[in-house]
Amino acid sequence: MNMDDDLDKALDAVGPRLRALRKQRETTLADLSAETGISVSTLSRLESGARRPTLELLLPLAKAHRVSLDELVDSPATGDPRINMRPTTHRGMNGMTSIPLTRRPGGIQAYKLVIPASSGRSEPDPKTHEGYEWMYILNGRLRLVLGEHDVILEPGEAVEFDTRVPHWFSAAGTEPVELLSLFGKQGERAHLRARPKAKN
Incomplete structure (x- = not known):
């Protein structure tokens, strides 16, 4: 070549x-x-x-x-299966950093997201867009505002939702949040759900 x-x-x-x-x-x-x-x-x-x-x-x-x-x-070397992970920091999204874990255009995209600790000053500003998202919390606590719901997700919990529903998320508390995110265009669902907590 x-x-x-x-x-x-x-x-x-x-x-x-x-x-x-x-x-x-x-x-x-x-x-x-x-x-x-x-x-x-x-x-x-x-x-x-x-x-x-x-x-x-x-x-x-x-x-x-x-x-x-x-x-x-710069495209990855032909035949090299390793993902060229280059983090991107989003100033308008609570300073969140996203690290791509897949490189297949048009399909489900996987990211590791790192959200800085909450300053306590950010107010929810829900947005909508086409797609479907699944999140799994690795570390920290995530506040998710989804439609009428306002929930706190702990490490080991997962959530999936249609991104046409108004949504917003941020770190909840004094430590950053690390999570895995799968994002696909409408109709491409991860088919993975959080295991419900056992009731005492």
Whole structure:
């Protein structure tokens, strides 16, 4: 394989990576267009692979997604099964850091999420978007506001929900929360449920 083939392979991977980053940030094409000055149609064609990415387009997108240019164009080595885990910190989501654990575009995405300890000042601001999410708490305590429910999840507990229901989550207390998250487009469910607590 020559250098031109390597470049083509890397550029072909940019579209799915751009879509995954946007979905991860829960940002619409219209929002991203307003943030970068790139038209919605151009963004859509970039994500689908119909438009060849250029430096002029990738620079504002890298800035908007808060990743380096290398992260947009650097694809994992062919045949290497290891996941290239690069954490992303989301300033607008209680400072949450997400670490991707899968790299399959369009399917169920797995993340490890780390949410800093609560400052006590954050008020719930529920959002909605297309998809279905499953979470499993590893460490710490998570406060989840889901529709009319306001619950605290402990280590070892799991929850799944339709993300079209207004939802918001944050650390509950003075320690950070670590959790695993599976996120899929509507209809792709994890089929894993929390075991109900035994009643005393």
